Amino acid sequence: MLGIVIVYYNQPQLIRQTIKLLAEDESIPEHRIVVVDNNSDLPCPRDLASTTVKIHRASINGGYAFAVNTGIEYLLETTPTEIDTILVATHEVLFAPNCVSELYTALQFLPSHCVVGPAMHEGHLDGPIWSFGGYFTRAGRALHSSVDEGSATVPAAWIDGAAMMFSLESWRQVGGLDEGYFLYFEEIDFCQRLASIGGTVSCIGSARAAQSMGDQTPRLKFRNGIYYHWRWSRRRTLLTWIAAETVRLIIRHPSRVAQALDGARLGLDWVKNAKGGQL
CATH class of the missing domain: 1.10.8 (Helicase, Ruva Protein; domain 3)
Known part of the structure; x- marks a missing residue:
């Protein structure tokens, strides 16, 4: 079963849209969703909860990696059916139809300890590409590839944490995401740790999603x-x-x-x- 962890903080209208798009996509395999509210001043709306969507409000704002790890642990504690695959998303991501199922299918045909993510559009699904996977410059800068490779599966150094999928076993193998980062670099570190045990990272061009880029601190x-x-x-x-x-x-x-x-x-x-x- 697929477990979906959505990291939420202070954006009730955006999380509604994300949940709505996931609910409307009938191609998504059997799944459970947990929205981890990082102790927001504007809490995640409780009316979003359903048989497939649970809302877990954390007692602290522990950052992105904390929310991801907490969400996975919550799913394992509350879901009777065995979860074997994890999709992580942030509250503002817009998934195109079939995006999640394309990621899920691609992951099944890849070796162990792999990470996959969609091609990310800027702002909306018909916007320009801003990330077709990540790479490093010679100076060590972590940048997004903005070249649209169509429906191809393209190797990458890392996948943006706004939307990435991996196996539960991979998460366990490397001890989850490193919560020391709080924000920025934790998904890059996670991809690097999986690569260090033989995993690969790929952007799945047939899977599309959108996100508005924010400023970095x-x-x-x-x-x-x-x-x-x-x-x-x-x-x-x-x-x-x-x-x-x-x-x-x-x-x-x-x-x-x-x-x-x-x-x-x-x-x-x-x-x-x-x-x-x-x-």
């Missing part, structure tokens, strides 16, 4: 980027990434450099703690 981006690259990249790549992102921020958003510096300090502290007090 420099503080968390720098904090998490430093930890991610310390964990997975060569030290030269880490330093190159810091330099490239700093220059880009100075040029485009000079007023936010102080936030980035604070994030960099937090990232270095995280690395120091992970290494037992030494950099």
